[in-house]
Amino acid sequence: MAGWRGVRCRIRRVRLARAAWKEDMRRFKAEQKAARKDGRAPEHPGPPPTGFTLLPWLLMGMGSLSNVLKGETPNPWIGGAGLLVFNSLYVYVVFRAFDKELREARSTRAAVVLMGVLTTALALGYGGNWLLFFPLLGLATGAIVRGRTWLGQAGLGLTALAGAVSAYREGWNGINIAYATFLSTMVTAAILGLSEAVRELRAAREELARRAVEEERMRFSRDLHDLLGHTLSVIVVKSEAARRLAARDMDAALGQITDIESVGRQALTEIREAVTGYREGSLSTELDRARSALTAAGIEPVVRRSGPPLTPQTEALLGWVVREAVTNAVRHSGAARCEITVAGAAERVRLTVSDDGRGAAARPPAPGVGGTGLKGLTERLATAGGSLTAAPALRGGFTVTAELPRDPEELTAAALAAPVTAAPAAGER
Numbered sequence: 001m002a003g004w005r006g007v008r009c010r011i012r013r014v015r016l017a018r019a020a021w022k023e024d025m026r027r028f029k030a031e032q033k034a035a036r037k038d039g040r041a042p043e044h045p046g047p048p049p050t051g052f053t054l055l056p057w058l059l060m061g062m063g064s065l066s067n068v069l070k071g072e073t074p075n076p077w078i079g080g081a082g083l084l085v086f087n088s089l090y091v092y093v094v095f096r097a098f099d100k101e102l103r104e105a106r107s108t109r110a111a112v113v114l115m116g117v118l119t120t121a122l123a124l125g126y127g128g129n130w131l132l133f134f135p136l137l138g139l140a141t142g143a144i145v146r147g148r149t150w151l152g153q154a155g156l157g158l159t160a161l162a163g164a165v166s167a168y169r170e171g172w173n174g175i176n177i178a179y180a181t182f183l184s185t186m187v188t189a190a191i192l193g194l195s196e197a198v199r200e201l202r203a204a205r206e207e208l209a210r211r212a213v214e215e216e217r218m219r220f221s222r223d224l225h226d227l228l229g230h231t232l233s234v235i236v237v238k239s240e241a242a243r244r245l246a247a248r249d250m251d252a253a254l255g256q257i258t259d260i261e262s263v264g265r266q267a268l269t270e271i272r273e274a275v276t277g278y279r280e281g282s283l284s285t286e287l288d289r290a291r292s293a294l295t296a297a298g299i300e301p302v303v304r305r306s307g308p309p310l311t312p313q314t315e316a317l318l319g320w321v322v323r324e325a326v327t328n329a330v331r332h333s334g335a336a337r338c339e340i341t342v343a344g345a346a347e348r349v350r351l352t353v354s355d356d357g358r359g360a361a362a363r364p365p366a367p368g369v370g371g372t373g374l375k376g377l378t379e380r381l382a383t384a385g386g387s388l389t390a391a392p393a394l395r396g397g398f399t400v401t402a403e404l405p406r407d408p409e410e411l412t413a414a415a416l417a418a419p420v421t422a423a424p425a426a427g428e429r
Helices: 002-038 055-070 076-096 106-126 128-145 151-246 250-276 283-296 312-333 374-383
Strands: 300-306 337-344 348-355 387-392 398-405
Touching (some): 055 076, 055 106, 076 128, 106 151, 128 151, 151 250, 151 283, 151 312, 250 283, 283 312, 283 337, 312 337, 312 374, 374 387, 374 398
Antiparallel strands (some): 348 398
16 A cells, blocks of 8 residues: 555646646747747746656667567566566656756665666666667656765766776677766756756846846835935924014015925925936935925024045035934934034045934834835945944934045945845834
């Protein structure tokens, strides 16, 4: 009963493998048809090789079967049983050869060794057409040991065995069997190994392309968050100021409304530039916007800048820091004064944004929320070789400090497009 269960299990695996092969072949043909219609090369690599690929080679044993059926083989029952066992082992091995886990199993190696013993016995006992089982043994061996460091040793050892047995039975004709055995072993291993490597490379390429798309999507969503978050905060603050001023000073209220229109137009321009991927931040522009936003929120802005001019990449990163820090100060600080200091030194530049507000510690990031914040800025600056710290000040208030190298070679485009792994909560400082 156990033997019949094993046979039924193997038959079931063969049927499943055939069904999977047919499905992959169907997709392959559909991709080829679509590619011909569009005039491009098909991306689908075709169905992966399976045990069915090596089954036709069993026809090499037809000569031995003919000898058994015609009674030209001594002890035909022994020859027929040996032929049946060899074919069964061959089918068992080649179907396990295309599954890495099964290929490396001890049972598979034991089956190959048993095939070798049986092939040697049949070849020594009968010779002639029975010697062709050595190339079949080479096919099964090459399929199993492909990619192994000892493939060469296995191939040469099997070739030497085939040559010795064939020479004993057929004399110089044994050279042909040895040559065929060597070719079948090495060529099978090379073709199957190359096919597997090509599929792995294709899968790796598809994975890299998928990750590149995800990183670009993350970069774009982060930039839109920064742009719209800051701009909408300024619009809200200025709208509140215009509402407060409308009752007593219409000219001042109109000035605030004019600023809202200007901020909105600038936001549209920046979004268009961000979509096309050509946006470069300017620190001077961000400082001017920070002054306007802080003033509209009733916070006194104090801006100090010293040191030599900065590179565009450095200014872009520091501009993001100013934008985020000032936005948080306007939203959450309740401060009366905010100082922004940019100090350039010989090798590094430091930006400090501090206020005298409540100084509440930043809340932990909320999972699943899109966008960026101090967490995303920290990752950007770290990618560029810099650092960012944000914490309540000792004398009250909140301080954000960013440092970056002055060497433009240390600031690459990766810093401006670094993916964000976490997002801040809506109330982050």
